[in-house]
Amino acid sequence: xxxxxxxxxxxxxxxxxxxxxxxxxxxxxxxxxxxxxxxxxxxxxxxxxxxxxxxxxxxxxxxxxxxxxxxxxxxxxxxxxxxxxxxxxxxxxxxxxxxxxxxxxxxxxxxxxxxxxxxxxxxxxxxxxxxxxxxxxxxxxxxxxxxxxxxxxxxxxxxxxxxxxxxxxxxxxxxxxxxxxxxxxxxxxxxxxxxxxxxxxxxxxxxxxxxxxxxxxxxxxxxxxxxxxxxxxxxxxxxxxxxxxxxxxxxxxxxxxxxxxxxxxxxxxxxxxxxxxxxxxxxxxxxxxxxxxxxxxxxxxxxxxxxxxxxxxxxxxxxxxxxxxxxxxxxxxxxxxxxxxxxxxxxxxxxxxxxxxxxxxxxxxxxxxxxxxxxxxxxxxxxxxxxxxxxxxxxxxxxxxxxxxxxxxxxxxxxxx
Amino acid sequence: xxxxxxxxxxxxxxxxxxxxxxxxxxxxxxxxxxxxxxxxxxxxxxxxxxxxxxxxxxxxxxxxxxxxxxxxxxxxxxxxxxxxxxxxxxxxxxxxxxxxxxxxxxxxxxxxxxxxxxxxxxxxxxxxxxxxxxxxxxxxxxxxxxxxxxxxxxxxxxxxxxxxxxxxxxxxxxxxxxxxxxxxxxxxxxxxxxxxxxxxxxxxxxxxxxxxxxxxxxxxxxxxxxxxxxxxxxxxxxxxxxxxxxxxxxxxxxx
Numbered sequence: 001x002x003x004x005x006x007x008x009x010x011x012x013x014x015x016x017x018x019x020x021x022x023x024x025x026x027x028x029x030x031x032x033x034x035x036x037x038x039x040x041x042x043x044x045x046x047x048x049x050x051x052x053x054x055x056x057x058x059x060x061x062x063x064x065x066x067x068x069x070x071x072x073x074x075x076x077x078x079x080x081x082x083x084x085x086x087x088x089x090x091x092x093x094x095x096x097x098x099x100x101x102x103x104x105x106x107x108x109x110x111x112x113x114x115x116x117x118x119x120x121x122x123x124x125x126x127x128x129x130x131x132x133x134x135x136x137x138x139x140x141x142x143x144x145x146x147x148x149x150x151x152x153x154x155x156x157x158x159x160x161x162x163x164x165x166x167x168x169x170x171x172x173x174x175x176x177x178x179x180x181x182x183x184x185x186x187x188x189x190x191x192x193x194x195x196x197x198x199x200x201x202x203x204x205x206x207x208x209x210x211x212x213x214x215x216x217x218x219x220x221x222x223x224x225x226x227x228x229x230x231x232x233x234x235x236x237x238x239x240x241x242x243x244x245x246x247x248x249x250x251x252x253x254x255x256x257x258x259x260x261x262x263x264x265x266x267x268x269x270x271x272x273x274x275x276x277x278x279x280x281x282x283x284x285x286x287x288x289x290x291x292x293x294x295x296x297x298x299x300x301x302x303x304x305x306x307x308x309x310x311x312x313x314x315x316x317x318x319x320x321x322x323x324x325x326x327x328x329x330x331x332x333x334x335x336x337x338x339x340x341x342x343x344x345x346x347x348x349x350x351x352x353x354x355x356x357x358x359x360x361x362x363x364x365x366x367x368x369x370x371x372x373x374x375x376x377x378x379x380x381x382x383x384x385x386x387x388x389x390x391x392x393x394x395x396x397x398x399x400x401x402x403x404x405x406x407x408x409x410x411x412x413x414x415x416x417x
Numbered sequence: 418x419x420x421x422x423x424x425x426x427x428x429x430x431x432x433x434x435x436x437x438x439x440x441x442x443x444x445x446x447x448x449x450x451x452x453x454x455x456x457x458x459x460x461x462x463x464x465x466x467x468x469x470x471x472x473x474x475x476x477x478x479x480x481x482x483x484x485x486x487x488x489x490x491x492x493x494x495x496x497x498x499x500x501x502x503x504x505x506x507x508x509x510x511x512x513x514x515x516x517x518x519x520x521x522x523x524x525x526x527x528x529x530x531x532x533x534x535x536x537x538x539x540x541x542x543x544x545x546x547x548x549x550x551x552x553x554x555x556x557x558x559x560x561x562x563x564x565x566x567x568x569x570x571x572x573x574x575x576x577x578x579x580x581x582x583x584x585x586x587x588x589x590x591x592x593x594x595x596x597x598x599x600x601x602x603x604x605x606x607x608x609x610x611x612x613x614x615x616x617x618x619x620x621x622x623x624x625x626x627x628x629x630x631x632x633x634x635x636x637x638x639x640x641x642x643x644x645x646x647x648x649x650x651x652x653x654x655x656x657x658x659x660x661x662x663x664x665x666x667x668x669x670x671x672x
Contacts, residue, residue, distance in 0.1 A: 256632075302627040323455070323458065325627065375594050376630060377598065377630070378590045379632065380586075382624065382628070383465060383619065385469055385580060388465075
């Protein structure tokens with residue numbers, strides 16, 4: 001017993017010995033009438049583990065490079081201004097935290113892609129509760145691992161795509177958490193390329209010039225409870241495996257090339273509880289395989305779902321299709337996907353045995369949808385009486401629409417999603 | 418002319434069919450706005466009604482009315498009144514009453530349930546359609562003295578514009594799918610007042626985003642302010658041309 005106490009005392013001593021560098025971490029104050037007037041000077045004087053407390057005021061210091069593991073805390077949102085010339089915060093060290101700043105007017109050159117906050121090759125960086133206004137890129141991460149981007153408000157107001165960067169831009173990163181950010185008016189709200197094992201939760205991306213969310217080659221990510229509204233071209237995601245999307249809302253993406261979600265070459269994905277409301281196209285699947293979509297709501301879209309014939313082994317089950325002009329359409333006669341127990345508001349069948357499942361299979365593909373897919377100009381005949389007649393007769397005797405494009409067990413009542 | 422117009426208008430009102438027509442339209446519109454949970458869906462239903470029933474009612478009622486007032490016309494001709502005045506008065510009387518019925522029946526719910534620019538567009542287009550088909554009725558009833566033939570012609574005209582024309586357009590789409598026919602189609606659709614009206618209204622709605630490239634071509638040609646003027650001019654031409662031909666025939670006709 002006595003022996004072990006001595007052992008512990010020894011251990012404690014050793015620990016103190018090796019960690020005393022952190023033990024003496026200090027807080028450095030920056031601002032008027034404080035120890036330092038400039039953040040750069042405070043950074044130069046700081047050491048790993050220090051906290052730099054910046055009081056409110058306007059700081060025009062050009063490019064601030066953070067190459068130590070420090071916590072940068074803003075009090076009452078001090079303003080860091082890049083004067084449209086500089087990248088504002090460059091984080092080149094791991095274990096950095098940036099909290100409570102207002103970061104504005106970064107430079108805008110396409111050569112170096114300056115950002116309001118840019119993380120270079122770092123781990124464990126936290127960027128929280130900042131306001132980013134009128135920057136080229138908002139928050140830019142490259143080779144970042146295990147970083148948290150949380151509760152930031154990011155907005156820009158450029159009119160043209162080529163003069164604007166992305167709100168949250170991540171490249172070759174891993175294990176990120178992008179949570180609770182609001183992104184408006186950038187080119188893409190959230191942009192991922194080669195980003196893996198990350199979670200994107202509770203973000204709001206609206207009125208962005210191009211896409212609300214845009215990712216490529218970003219495997220094993222989860223997108224949960226995000227809200228994408230009225231972005232120039234909606235949301236487009238490509239060339240990715242194992243994506244989970246749950247409880248997201250995709251709303252009001254109107255335009256010829258705007259999609260609630262565009263899935264290009266995605267596979268092994270799971271979509272559940274998403275809401276597609278008032279989009280020209282709710283979800284567009286192109287070359288996408290083994291996707292399971294269940295309990296999603298497709299409400300008042302032009303096309304609820306466009307499932308190209310190059311998609312296979314997708315399961316579309318237990319969804320609500322309500323008030324769409326066309327529920328589903330495809331561009332060929334080959335169908336290798338399954339529809340199961342969806343609710344279709346255009347279903348006119350009956351349920352004699354009262355098991356809440358219609359007794360007659362439902363063909364969700366209307367003749368007019370097929371005609372329009374083959375012949376887009378035919379959309380000009382939309383709402384023509386002739387078209388309604390053709391549709392009705394096709395419903396009774398299908399001849400042009402693919403035979404196996406069918407929901408064998410359509411639900412009688414909606415799921416209230 | 419004003420006095421003849423008054424006689425005609427009173428006569429049509431006494432007929433009560435116009436009133437029934439207004440009530441029918443009102444029932445249709447109120448119920449479709451009431452049943453659909455969102456106004457734009459209701460609007461599309463009303464659009465269908467307007468594009469089908471308004472032309473049918475206008476052309477049939479006007480044709481039959483002209484045939485029935487043959488004796489009245491003969492009586493007027495024996496008086497010192499210009500023939501063209503009689504014909505114009507008849508035309509104005511019928512047009513005004515059709516428009517009134519439409520505006521009261523469908524216009525009021527439109528103004529209440531949808532936003533103003535769409536409602537006004539629908540009212541303008543519906544009124545123009547009423548007058549266009551009254552004009553066509555005048556043409557078909559002056560061509561032949563035979564009542565059955567005249568009414569038959571009217572029904573044929575309605576069928577052609579409401580149904581057959583779209584079928585032909587669809588056929589053309591398929592036949593020339595490999596060619597850039599958008600501009601031709603835009604030109605073609607101007608050849609049917611019903612199609613032109615339908616597209617004019619569709620361009621005002623949300624669904625315009627679904628019209629794709631052709632829609633964009635259409636929007637460029639007819640959606641701009643100038644385009645709007647052009648399309649209304651085209652619709653007016655659909656009134657003036659048939660009526661003018663019928664007027665010339667009526668002047669020279671041996672009653």
